[in-house]
Amino acid sequence: MSIDFSKNATECSEACRAEVKGSIPDWLQGTLLRNGPGIFSVGETSYEHWFDGMALMTSFTFKDGEVTHRSKFLRSDTYKANMAANRIVVSEMGTMAYPDPSKNFIFKAITFLNHTVPDFTDNGASNFIKYGDEYFATSETNYIRRVDPFTLETLEKVDYLKHLPVNLVSSHPHYDKEGNTYNMGTCIAEKGKTKYVVFKVPALPDKGALKKAEVVCTVPCRSLLTPSYYHSFGMTDNYFIFIEQPFKLDILKMATAYMRGVNWASCLKFCPEENTLIHVIDRKTGKEIETKYYTGAMVVYHHVNAFEEDGHVIFDVIAYKDNSLYNMFYLSKLKQSNGLQDDSYVKPNYRRFVIPVRSDKIGKFDTETKKMVYWSEENCFPSEPVFVPRPNGESEDDGVVIVSVTNSVPGQSCFIAVLDGKTFKEVARAYVKGQLYKDVHGFFIPKTN
Numbered sequence: 001m002s003i004d005f006s007k008n009a010t011e012c013s014e015a016c017r018a019e020v021k022g023s024i025p026d027w028l029q030g031t032l033l034r035n036g037p038g039i040f041s042v043g044e045t046s047y048e049h050w051f052d053g054m055a056l057m058t059s060f061t062f063k064d065g066e067v068t069h070r071s072k073f074l075r076s077d078t079y080k081a082n083m084a085a086n087r088i089v090v091s092e093m094g095t096m097a098y099p100d101p102s103k104n105f106i107f108k109a110i111t112f113l114n115h116t117v118p119d120f121t122d123n124g125a126s127n128f129i130k131y132g133d134e135y136f137a138t139s140e141t142n143y144i145r146r147v148d149p150f151t152l153e154t155l156e157k158v159d160y161l162k163h164l165p166v167n168l169v170s171s172h173p174h175y176d177k178e179g180n181t182y183n184m185g186t187c188i189a190e191k192g193k194t195k196y197v198v199f200k201v202p203a204l205p206d207k208g209a210l211k212k213a214e215v216v217c218t219v220p221c222r223s224l225l226t227p228s229y230y231h232s233f234g235m236t237d238n239y240f241i242f243i244e245q246p247f248k249l250d251i252l253k254m255a256t257a258y259m260r261g262v263n264w265a266s267c268l269k270f271c272p273e274e275n276t277l278i279h280v281i282d283r284k285t286g287k288e289i290e291t292k293y294y295t296g297a298m299v300v301y302h303h304v305n306a307f308e309e310d311g312h313v314i315f316d317v318i319a320y321k322d323n324s325l326y327n328m329f330y331l332s333k334l335k336q337s338n339g340l341q342d343d344s345y346v347k348p349n350y351r352r353f354v355i356p357v358r359s360d361k362i363g364k365f366d367t368e369t370k371k372m373v374y375w376s377e378e379n380c381f382p383s384e385p386v387f388v389p390r391p392n393g394e395s396e397d398d399g400v401v402i403v404s405v406t407n408s409v410p411g412q413s414c415f416i417a418v419l420d421g422k423t424f425k426e427v428a429r430a431y432v433k434g435q436l437y438k439d440v441h442g443f444f445i446p447k448t449n
């Protein structure tokens with residue numbers, strides 16, 4: 001039997017005890033919050049896309065082996081306006097709504113002027129985010145709605161734009177061990193300088209942590225009028241990973257969508273002929289690492305994991321070869337394709353990327369034995385190594401490797417290190433009087449007789 005994705009949900013607003021079969025571990029105490037679309041039609045009108053549905057929040061509270069469940073619709077301004085009008089009057093990504101469809105072209109033209117920079121919905125049906133000690137129901141617009149995570153009561157509406165220059169914001173933030181929240185958004189309306197903004201909301205126990213949000217770094221957009229769409233990003237102990245994929249939002253098309261009678265989703269375009277740019281940003285300095293990494297065109301919605309190992313940033317994503325996943329969730333398509341059983345849509349692909357990021361270590365890799373030897377020293381950054389063979393040497397690594405090394409500790413000298421070509425063990429070092437600087441390539445000229 002298939003699921004009817006367009007059926008409106010009903011609330012279960014009083015906490016009800018669920019029937020437990022089996023035994024829930026004693027240590028499992030707490031509340032699981034879930035969020036997602038729950039209302040798909042109001043009066044005679046319906047949303048076109050499943051993601052557009054008005055938010056239904058659900059909670060499952062685990063206490064002493066028992067589970068209680070409740071669910072409530074998010075009382076967003078969107079919900080209130082739609083219910084008061086008994087029709088859908090607020091646009092969502094996949095549904096452009098016209099408050100009064102009887103009005104003519106002139107009326108539309110006037111209203112259009114108010115929609116060139118759209119006032120987005122506050123129907124936060126995608127996720128919950130914790131900022132400080134407060135919880136918010138979110139989608140990807142500049143509006144989020146504070147909620148009580150235990151009663152599921154809808155509280156005040158918060159506009160990111162009052163605190164940060166972001167028009168669109170990811171609903172998949174990261175949290176560090178101290179409880180600080182890191183999230184990123186796109187700024188599309190600041191003097192034509194479209195950029196991506198990574199920000200930090202501190203783990204403050206008081207209300208209003210978002211007021212203390214600070215921008216950690218900004219990444220300029222490759223194409224000002226067509227910023228990349230992204231749904232999540234990666235974070236390791238020391239780096240942010242942002243995939244600037246050729247799945248883009250056309251701002252000009254967006255500004256005219258209302259007038260043209262098309263939804264905002266139609267302003268997203270995938271450009272398979274373009275590449276994907278991976279930005280790796282140092283969390284401490286807020287600067288991108290110098291090397292740029294490119295890969296083929298792909299569409300990524302969800303990052304899976306990210307960590308660091310041996311001077312590399314390693315991250316996993318679910319990648320698609322085009323953007324047809326979104327189209328799969330149009331309610332008309334879901335009806336046609338018997339739920340999500342349609343095989344014609346693109347399949348997900350688990351991909352791991354391994355990116356070298358640290359230049360404080362040099363290594364020798366034996367391609368036959370797959371063994372590696374390294375040389376490194378704390379706070380020291382070696383240059384490109386140059387191998388100098390021993391005259392009449394017996395093997396290809398018989399000789400020394402010379403590296404010039406800069407020292408980042410003020411007052412400590414820079415030096416030239418001479419390493420054994422076989423073992424990479426240090427044979428000698430020569431401290432220089434002046435400063436050494438980061439360089440690129442070099443050449444050794446042996447003395448001739």
Ligand SMILES: [Fe+2]
Nearest residue numbers: 172231301302
């Ligand atoms: Fe998601």
